[in-house]
């Protein structure tokens with residue numbers, strides 16, 4: 001009788017210990033899960049220490065026909081290839097100037113559709129989004145540079161790029177323009193679309209096919225973005 005009382009007591013104790021252990025483990029698991037889930041909310045406010053740019057090399061997505069969109073093509077040159085090269089060079093020059101620069105593609109193909117390219121810039125809290133393209137016209141004589149913007153507050157950035165790039169690259173200044181391009185309309189951050197010359201114009205196509213010109217264009221874009229960014233920072237102070 002006494003033995004069974006002792007064994008019952010021991011059983012109750014071990015059950016009690018098991019419950020305590022179970023509750024302790026449960027508490028630790030809940031605490032860890034809380035930290036994992038809410039870590040980004042309880043961390044101090046996120047401070048960016050470097051400006052961020054998203055450079056969109058135009059085209060490169062699959063068309064409804066299931067082929068990759070290469071943009072306009074003239075003289076054996078594809079717009080998509082040329083703007084990709086300029087985008088990657090611009091990325092390098094921005095990074096060397098202290099920026100975080102991200103491109104929407106680093107090869108022929110991108111998974112981003114047009115709207116996703118600029119919303120991606122929003123997700124990255126980018127300071128600027130630039131989309132690179134080349135123009136085309138039925139008249140092969142048409143030539144020069146156009147920078148497009150959509151939101152009125154992006155006009156000054158477009159005008160600065162238009163002025164500096166046309167001067168530095170000796171491209172005809174066709175003036176800035178507004179157009180409801182998807183990449184501009186959907187962008188939650190300052191956004192411009194640069195038509196860096198006409199691929200349909202023989203002279204400009206030959207220039208764009210030259211890596212030295214593309215390098216010069218990339219350096220010019222990076223430097224104008226630096227100029228614009230430091231100006232916007234000064235205005236905020």
Ligand SMILES: [Zn+2]
Pocket residue numbers: 058059071072079132133134
């Ligand atoms: Zn294009």
